[in-house]
Every structure is written in C-alpha cells, then in structure tokens.
Amino acid sequence: MTTKNATIKDVAREAKVSVASVSRVLNGMGGVTPETQKIVREVAARLQYVPDNAARSLITGRTHTVGAVLPDLYGEFFSELIRGIDLAARARGLHLLVSSSHDGVEAAAAAVRAMRGRVDGMLILSEFVDASFLGENLPANLPAVLLESPVKSTRFPVLNIDSRAGALAMVRHLIEHGRQHVAFIAGPKSNFDAQQRDKGYRAAMAKHAPDAPLNIVAGDFTEESGYRAGRELIAQKKRPDAVFAANDMMAVGCLYAFKEAGIDVPGDIALAGFDDILIARYVTPPLSTVQVRIADLGRIALERLAALLDPTDTTSVSMQTLGCDIVVRETCGANLGAVPSPRKRKKPPNT
Amino acid sequence: MTTKNATIKDVAREAKVSVASVSRVLNGMGGVTPETQKIVREVAARLQYVPDNAARSLITGRTHTVGAVLPDLYGEFFSELIRGIDLAARARGLHLLVSSSHDGVEAAAAAVRAMRGRVDGMLILSEFVDASFLGENLPANLPAVLLESPVKSTRFPVLNIDSRAGALAMVRHLIEHGRQHVAFIAGPKSNFDAQQRDKGYRAAMAKHAPDAPLNIVAGDFTEESGYRAGRELIAQKKRPDAVFAANDMMAVGCLYAFKEAGIDVPGDIALAGFDDILIARYVTPPLSTVQVRIADLGRIALERLAALLDPTDTTSVSMQTLGCDIVVRETCGANLGAVPSPRKRKKPPNT
DNA sequence: GGCGCAAACGTAAACGTTTTCATGGCGGGT
DNA sequence: ACCCGCCATGAAAACGTTTACGTTTGCGCC
Known part of the structure; x- marks a missing residue:
C-alpha cells in the first residue's frame, strides 16, 4: 500500500470516530476521552498518517x-x-x-x-x-x-x-597600544557594513588621535583589493604604523603585500581586520580582528x-x-608574548 | 485595503467572469477569448492578486x-x-x-x-x-x-x-614525486567519505608502493586530532616521508605539529589534505589537497x-x-618553484 | 431555417484539513 | 423525579484553488 497516503478520513473510519475527533486528538485540543484518544493514536500510527500541510495551512492560514x-x-x-x-x-x-x-x-x-x-x-x-x-x-x-x-x-x-562600535574599538585598541597613524582600507561604498566601519574609524581617530591625519584607501572587500591597498600604503611618503582593514580578506591581502615588501607585521606596521573569518587564525602571523557572532x-x-x-x-x-568583540591575535602587536599553537575548534569541520 | 488578500473569486467578480476563466487565463490554459484574457489580467493586476499556494497545492498535489x-x-x-x-x-x-x-x-x-x-x-x-x-x-x-x-x-x-579516486590520485602523486613511505591520517570510522579515502589510500599504496608498509593513524576530522596524529607520526622510529590526511583540517593540525617540532614541510615530510577548504591556500606553506566541486x-x-x-x-x-581534482600547492613538494602571491578569488567575500 | 459542432464559458466537485455548532447522554442538585 | 449544564462527539461549513463536465453561443452548412 505505498500507493496512497492515508488521510484523516481513513483514520476516522478505521477508528470508528469522526474526523473532528481525530483532529482534536492529534492537535491536543482536549475534549476527547482518553480511551478514544488511545484508539485514534493507534490507528494513526498504524496507517502512518501524517496531516497534509497544504490542507492544514489552507484553513488555518498558517504555514509554519x-x-x-x-x-x-x-x-x-x-x-x-x-x-x-x-x-x-x-x-x-x-x-x-x-x-x-x-x-x-x-x-x-x-x-x-x-x-x-x-x-x-x-x-x-x-x-x-x-x-x-x-x-x-x-x-x-x-x-x-x-x-x-x-x-x-x-x-x-x-x-x-x-560594525561602527566594533571598528571604533579596534582602532582605539591600536592607538592605545602606541600606534599613531592608523590607516583604513575601506570597503565598497554601497555596502552598509562598510559605511559603518568607516564611521567607526573616523570616530575613533577623532576621539583618540585627533592630531593624526585620516588615511583612507579604497577597497572592495576582496583580497586582491587589500593587496593593492597594502602596496599603496607602503608607497606613501609617510607610512602609517597601523592599518585597519574593513574586512579580513582585505587584511589578508594587505598582509601579503607587506610580507612581499619585507615589512614586519606587527613590528613595522600593525594590522587588523574585521569579521574573524576562519582564515584569520591561520595566516602568519595570525590576524587580529573584530568578531561578529553571526x-x-x-x-x-x-x-x-x-x-x-x-x-x-x-x-x-x-x-x-x-555588539562585536575584538579578537587580539598577533598582527595588532598587542599580544607579543603569545605562543602559536594549534587552535581547538568547538566542532569538527565537515569533510 | 491592506487587510485582506484578494482571492480568485474577487477577481472573477470584478472581471465579471467565472473563477474557472480566471484560473484558465492565469495558468495559460487557452480556451479563453483574448478580450476576456485582457480584462482578467487587468483586474488581477489591479487587485494585486496572487494565487494562494496552499490551496493550489492542495488540489494539484504539487508544491514546487x-x-x-x-x-x-x-x-x-x-x-x-x-x-x-x-x-x-x-x-x-x-x-x-x-x-x-x-x-x-x-x-x-x-x-x-x-x-x-x-x-x-x-x-x-x-x-x-x-x-x-x-x-x-x-x-x-x-x-x-x-x-x-x-x-x-x-x-x-x-x-x-x-573520494576514493581522489585519495588514490593524491597518494599516487606523492609516490610519483619520490616519496616512499606515505602515512595516512584517517577520519571517523562511521563517516562514508572517510572510509572512501581510506580505501583510496590503501589502493594507491598497494598499486604504486607495494613494498612500503601501510601506516595509518587515527583521526576524527578535527584540527586537534590532526595535531595529535602529527606528533604520533614524528615519534615513530621510522618516520614517514609523506603524510596524507583524510581532510584539510587534520592536515593543518598536522602541519602545526611538524612546525612545532622543527620539521620542514615539504623538505623532510610532504603533506597533503582533502577538501580544498579556503584555509588551505593560506597556511604556510600552502597546503596541497584534493578539490571537490561541491x-x-x-x-x-x-x-x-x-x-x-x-x-x-x-x-x-x-x-x-x-570526480575530484588534485590541487598542487607547496606542502606536497612537487611545486617547489612556485611563488607565493595573493590569490584572487572568483567572488568577493561577503561583508 | 434548422441542425450540429466547436469554442467559450460557467457550475460544481474535489482536495484534506480545522472549527463551529448542534446533539445526545449523563450526573448532580433541588 | 426533573431540570440544568457539561462533556464527548459528530455533522457540516469553510478555506482557495483546479478541473471535469455541462451549458450556452455563434456559425457554417445543408
């Protein structure tokens, strides 16, 4: 009998009750004798009855x-x-x-x-x-x-x-750990998060390093754009001593640009990203970033x-x-004593 | 009138036709005069009529x-x-x-x-x-x-x-590039993929390195277990000259164990994983692995x-x-001339 | 002009539920 | 003994579609 699924009527007939009672039992509405309930449940189980969702939501107006x-x-x-x-x-x-x-x-x-x-x-x-x-x-x-x-x-x-508060906290953190000129690698202009992070950067600079100039280079959230931004920052006559990227992928690209140029991170320039993507812990040195509990x-x-x-x-x-939390690893230079060791993940990754 | 959604009856009434005609028009069943069709469509658009999916699938038995x-x-x-x-x-x-x-x-x-x-x-x-x-x-x-x-x-x-073929290809690749003793870090026994990769390893060894002993250590797909497996392999009296891990996370853990022990990868021991997770390109040195087009x-x-x-x-x-493809980066030792540089991703990461 | 046929259209059944309302039985209070 | 009310139950309406089937209409042809 795999040919047709049982309906509420089948259950009612088998249990010798009305469809109304079946419905009441299965929805736990009460007003049904325990004995009747028992019979209905048994029959329902035997027939493998499962209510039809379409019919149900047609009448109730709910789809769950x-x-x-x-x-x-x-x-x-x-x-x-x-x-x-x-x-x-x-x-x-x-x-x-x-x-x-x-x-x-x-x-x-x-x-x-x-x-x-x-x-x-x-x-x-x-x-x-x-x-x-x-x-x-x-x-x-x-x-x-x-x-x-x-x-x-x-x-x-x-x-x-x-994002704004997270960015602000990270930039403040960089400044509080002795950096003066913090540059910012921006994200796409149309992106809401990018805008918020930009605002956070500006706010932090205005409040905690009012004398330092703003230093913003363009980016589009890709690693590639982060790499370009990194090269651009290196070429500046007055190099920043810290870089805050609007996301981790750009920070990683920037990190590669710095490595390529022989710049020590965080010795010469500190670096921080945003998002705490998985990669952040695995680049060398591990990337400080802002974590979002997605x-x-x-x-x-x-x-x-x-x-x-x-x-x-x-x-x-x-x-x-x-809110978001800042995650201090090594690129921001505030955690120099840390020992790199394998990180434990809460859960095993899936194949 | 945001209070109630129009039904097919409303449309029929407004258009002065029957519900059947409305249905026919909207489902493109034919048998309706072009003029009638026009009227129906107009009314439907005006009332912002959208058929109710529950009712529709109740009768058609399809949910799409x-x-x-x-x-x-x-x-x-x-x-x-x-x-x-x-x-x-x-x-x-x-x-x-x-x-x-x-x-x-x-x-x-x-x-x-x-x-x-x-x-x-x-x-x-x-x-x-x-x-x-x-x-x-x-x-x-x-x-x-x-x-x-x-x-x-x-x-x-x-x-x-x-997975079996992918594992086989990777192990063969290691052997063809001069490695003799390839060890395998296994995944969870109950996992189907892990089993397949195990089989691939055995098949490759049997075929391409029949004289080398099988060397299998346990793992559970976590980085942590890879790290432990790495330490275990180092401790063996006769160290392998290559390690194939059943997934990338374990390979990464193993890589950290080797780094910690001062073992050069791929100089002393070659290493390969499976999955081509994003991290694989970012560890140092970049991990050779098997790619699955998920x-x-x-x-x-x-x-x-x-x-x-x-x-x-x-x-x-x-x-x-x-099928899967093997991705040769640096840990397998077959690509020593490669220059590390920022990799371009097809798509920007989000946020 | 009547007849038949096809095209256009309408009527109503059906889908499987939930829920309202009516009904019958039964117990308890006076 | 009678009535009231409550409780378990059943009958039937309703939800918004699709579609089988029936009805009308128009038209061509004899």
Missing part, C-alpha cells in the same frame, strides 16, 4: 514556515547565518525556506514575491531593500525582519551588527520574527543592534 | 518546493552545497526548504517526516540514512536523491563524490531530483559519481 531572502551567498557569513536561523527555527517548530543568490534588485523582488503564501514571515538581508521596495513587493500583513539594513521603519524590526545574528533575527508571528507577544517593533 | 535535509554542517561545504542547489532550483522555478543541523538519527527522521506534504521531493545527505530509514520515514511516492551515501537503491538515485554536487543533485519530478523525463534511477 519562514522565508530567508539573502544575497548571493558565499562563505562563512552565510553558512553561519543560516545555521543560526535554522537552529532557532527548529526550536520553534518552524521550517525554513531559503532564497539566496540573487544579485540584483529585480531578483530580490522576485524572490520576495515568490514567497507570498508560502511563508508566515520573512527575514530579509539585501542591500537592495529599502522602504519603497518593501512597499511594492512585500505582501500586505506579512511580518518581516530586516538584517543589516539602514532603513528605519515602524513596520519592521531591524537588526544590525554594530549565528547569534541569525538566531535573534528569527526570534524577533517569531515574536511577530505570535499574536500573544506584544513586544513592539524596534531596532536592535548587536 | 524541494527539501534539503542536511546534517549539522559547518562552513564551506554547507554553503557551497546549498549554493549549488539553490542556483539550480531557482533555474527551474523550484523553492528550497532546508533542514539542517540535526545530529542524530531521530532528528533526521523527524526532519524527513516534517517535510511531508511540503515538498515534491527531497535531497538527503545524512550518515544516518539507510534503506530501512527511508522505508520508515520517507512518505510513499516521494522522490528523493541521496548524497554521499553508501546505500544502493533501485528506488533512489545516489550521488557520490569519488557546488556542482548540489547542482547535479537538484537536477536529478528535478528529472524525477518531471513525468515526461524517463531517465532511469541510477548512481552517479563525481
């Missing part, structure tokens, strides 16, 4: 699914993010519909629209999303949480990483969305910001 | 969604796999429901069952899945494709990475599943194996 709309996903950031979301979703009995890899505003809009009726709410991380985008594409009454977004909305919670970001985003979905929850829409 | 059940995956493998799947799914107008992070057979079973009625087919990658598991948990008639699985089934296509794995898996879903497609159920 949330959508995650992400940009072209690549690497650690997104795997960690999804991981955090997935874990939190599972804990709440929610399913996760992902839609990643859309690289333009059109693709993002299509992704959002296509989720209509499939999800109870959405998590959106996209640089293309602004207020008007949401107005046009998001179905009415569909809750959504925005990640890493500059939009200030009263309709949607926004969850951001406090899985937490995903988890919290999902929790906020879940709160929106829960009618009994009355927490108001708001904006929230997640 | 595929499920991906994955183990507790970390890092690159996960993100690349999802990436490949997602891209291919989008190309076919399919949605992707992911369920990862289940670490036991019970969790896997629950994940599979919960997809019942939500998906048209599933992609399953889990060490807990075998024939009896599928029989018990997979709903009848639900197509599925198994990834990285030892099961031989006539009901499901299986898609594997040819995104391709995901893409092909989805394509096979899509073929299963398409009733007009008659390709028969079968097993398929994906």
Whole structure:
C-alpha cells in the first residue's frame, strides 16, 4: 500500500470516530476521552498518517514556515547565518525556506514575491531593500525582519551588527597600544557594513588621535583589493604604523603585500581586520580582528520574527543592534608574548 | 485595503467572469477569448492578486518546493552545497526548504517526516540514512536523491563524490614525486567519505608502493586530532616521508605539529589534505589537497531530483559519481618553484 | 431555417484539513 | 423525579484553488 497516503478520513473510519475527533486528538485540543484518544493514536500510527500541510495551512492560514531572502551567498557569513536561523527555527517548530543568490534588485523582488503564501514571515538581508521596495513587493500583513539594513521603519524590526562600535574599538585598541597613524582600507561604498566601519574609524581617530591625519584607501572587500591597498600604503611618503582593514580578506591581502615588501607585521606596521573569518587564525602571523557572532545574528533575527508571528507577544517593533568583540591575535602587536599553537575548534569541520 | 488578500473569486467578480476563466487565463490554459484574457489580467493586476499556494497545492498535489535535509554542517561545504542547489532550483522555478543541523538519527527522521506534504521531493545527505530509514520515514511516492551515501537503491538515485579516486590520485602523486613511505591520517570510522579515502589510500599504496608498509593513524576530522596524529607520526622510529590526511583540517593540525617540532614541510615530510577548504591556500606553506566541486554536487543533485519530478523525463534511477581534482600547492613538494602571491578569488567575500 | 459542432464559458466537485455548532447522554442538585 | 449544564462527539461549513463536465453561443452548412 505505498500507493496512497492515508488521510484523516481513513483514520476516522478505521477508528470508528469522526474526523473532528481525530483532529482534536492529534492537535491536543482536549475534549476527547482518553480511551478514544488511545484508539485514534493507534490507528494513526498504524496507517502512518501524517496531516497534509497544504490542507492544514489552507484553513488555518498558517504555514509554519519562514522565508530567508539573502544575497548571493558565499562563505562563512552565510553558512553561519543560516545555521543560526535554522537552529532557532527548529526550536520553534518552524521550517525554513531559503532564497539566496540573487544579485540584483529585480531578483530580490522576485524572490520576495515568490514567497507570498508560502511563508508566515520573512527575514530579509539585501542591500537592495529599502522602504519603497518593501512597499511594492512585500505582501500586505506579512511580518518581516530586516538584517543589516539602514532603513528605519515602524513596520519592521531591524537588526544590525554594530560594525561602527566594533571598528571604533579596534582602532582605539591600536592607538592605545602606541600606534599613531592608523590607516583604513575601506570597503565598497554601497555596502552598509562598510559605511559603518568607516564611521567607526573616523570616530575613533577623532576621539583618540585627533592630531593624526585620516588615511583612507579604497577597497572592495576582496583580497586582491587589500593587496593593492597594502602596496599603496607602503608607497606613501609617510607610512602609517597601523592599518585597519574593513574586512579580513582585505587584511589578508594587505598582509601579503607587506610580507612581499619585507615589512614586519606587527613590528613595522600593525594590522587588523574585521569579521574573524576562519582564515584569520591561520595566516602568519595570525590576524587580529573584530568578531561578529553571526549565528547569534541569525538566531535573534528569527526570534524577533517569531515574536511577530505570535499574536500573544506584544513586544513592539524596534531596532536592535548587536555588539562585536575584538579578537587580539598577533598582527595588532598587542599580544607579543603569545605562543602559536594549534587552535581547538568547538566542532569538527565537515569533510 | 491592506487587510485582506484578494482571492480568485474577487477577481472573477470584478472581471465579471467565472473563477474557472480566471484560473484558465492565469495558468495559460487557452480556451479563453483574448478580450476576456485582457480584462482578467487587468483586474488581477489591479487587485494585486496572487494565487494562494496552499490551496493550489492542495488540489494539484504539487508544491514546487524541494527539501534539503542536511546534517549539522559547518562552513564551506554547507554553503557551497546549498549554493549549488539553490542556483539550480531557482533555474527551474523550484523553492528550497532546508533542514539542517540535526545530529542524530531521530532528528533526521523527524526532519524527513516534517517535510511531508511540503515538498515534491527531497535531497538527503545524512550518515544516518539507510534503506530501512527511508522505508520508515520517507512518505510513499516521494522522490528523493541521496548524497554521499553508501546505500544502493533501485528506488533512489545516489550521488557520490569519488573520494576514493581522489585519495588514490593524491597518494599516487606523492609516490610519483619520490616519496616512499606515505602515512595516512584517517577520519571517523562511521563517516562514508572517510572510509572512501581510506580505501583510496590503501589502493594507491598497494598499486604504486607495494613494498612500503601501510601506516595509518587515527583521526576524527578535527584540527586537534590532526595535531595529535602529527606528533604520533614524528615519534615513530621510522618516520614517514609523506603524510596524507583524510581532510584539510587534520592536515593543518598536522602541519602545526611538524612546525612545532622543527620539521620542514615539504623538505623532510610532504603533506597533503582533502577538501580544498579556503584555509588551505593560506597556511604556510600552502597546503596541497584534493578539490571537490561541491557546488556542482548540489547542482547535479537538484537536477536529478528535478528529472524525477518531471513525468515526461524517463531517465532511469541510477548512481552517479563525481570526480575530484588534485590541487598542487607547496606542502606536497612537487611545486617547489612556485611563488607565493595573493590569490584572487572568483567572488568577493561577503561583508 | 434548422441542425450540429466547436469554442467559450460557467457550475460544481474535489482536495484534506480545522472549527463551529448542534446533539445526545449523563450526573448532580433541588 | 426533573431540570440544568457539561462533556464527548459528530455533522457540516469553510478555506482557495483546479478541473471535469455541462451549458450556452455563434456559425457554417445543408
């Protein structure tokens, strides 16, 4: 009998009760005699009955699914993010519909629209999303949480990483450890995080090294651009004694440029990045950086969305910001006594 | 009017036609006058009508969604796999429901069952899945494709990475470049890939270095275990002149052990890993390894599943194996003239 | 002008649930 | 003994589609 899946009616017939009672039992609604419950459960198990989700959500209007709309996903950031979301979703009995890899505003809009009726709410991380985008594409009454977004909305919670504070802390740390001229390798102008990190750099310089000149070179988050930036910094007549890159990949590229030029890190120039990607611990010397708890970001985003979905929850829409921690390794020069040794990971990597 | 979404009936009423005609127009079934079509489309657009997926799939039995059940995956493998799947799914107008992070057979079973009625087919990658598991948990008639699985089934296509061949090629490569005693750091015994790599090592030794003894030390895919294995190998009275680790993380751990002991890599001992994780290029010296095209794995898996879903497609159920490429960097000692320089990545890392 | 046929269109059943409402039985309080 | 209310249960409506089938309409042809 693998040919047809059992329905609630089959269960009702076999158990000699009505479909209503079966539904009540299986949903734990009460109002059913223990004996009846027992029979129903037995029959359901025997027939391998599993409720049809389509029918269920047709009538209830709930899908128990949330959508995650992400940009072209690549690497650690997104795997960690999804991981955090997935874990939190599972804990709440929610399913996760992902839609990643859309690289333009059109693709993002299509992704959002296509989720209509499939999800109870959405998590959106996209640089293309602004207020008007949401107005046009998001179905009415569909809750959504925005990640890493500059939009200030009263309709949607926004969850951001406090990149600015992280950058500020790192630059201050460099200065407090004796560096005077801290240069900054910027990220793409259109990127929200890049902007925040730029602001953090400027704020730290203004506050803690008001006499030092700002020294900002362009970058685009790639290792290649970090390498170019590194060479550019070396060529300056007055070299900086510290470099803060807007992300780790650029810091790594910069590190290679310095190595190539025979510059000692951190002796001649200190270096720091942002993100704490896995590679950071493995370059030589290990890279000091700013850590973001990405899985937490995903988890919290999902929790906020879940709160929106829960009618009994009355927490108001708001904006929230997640702090980051600076991770002192060797390139920043503040940890010279450290002994390099194999690092333990919390979990085994997967094949 | 953000309060209620329009239904097909609203459209029918406004357009002064029946719901059947609206359905026909919107699904392009023909049998409708061009003028009527025009009116219907206009009204539908005006009301922002979007068909309800639940109702639709209730009646058609199709969800246009595929499920991906994955183990507790970390890092690159996960993100690349999802990436490949997602891209291919989008190309076919399919949605992707992911369920990862289940670490036991019970969790896997629950994940599979919960997809019942939500998906048209599933992609399953889990060490807990075998024939009896599928029989018990997979709903009848639900197509599925198994990834990285030892099961031989006539009901499901299986898609594997040819880890064995990759391992064999790498060990042969080491031997062909003058190494005699190649040691192997094994992975977890229960892991399918680890088993395959073990077999590849044995096969290569048997064929290309029949006189050399097998030298296998235990590991569990963690860096930590690689480090321990490295120390163990150093302590052997007759040290190997090459080490092949079953994955890159262990190779990295081993590399640290060798560095700590003042052993020159690849001068004294050559080293190679498996996976080509991002870190491999960044350790010093860069790690030679075996590359797996993970995104391709995901893409092909989805394509096979899509073929299963398409009733007009008659390709028969079968097993398929994906080759891997060896990546020669510096630790294997076959590329001594190489100049370290910043590597370009195809894509910028995110954030 | 009547007949038949095809095209356009409408009616209603069906999908598998949840949920409202009605019904019957039964126990307890007066 | 009677009535009231509660509890377990069942019947049926409702959710929004698709689609099989029936009905109308227009048209050509004898």
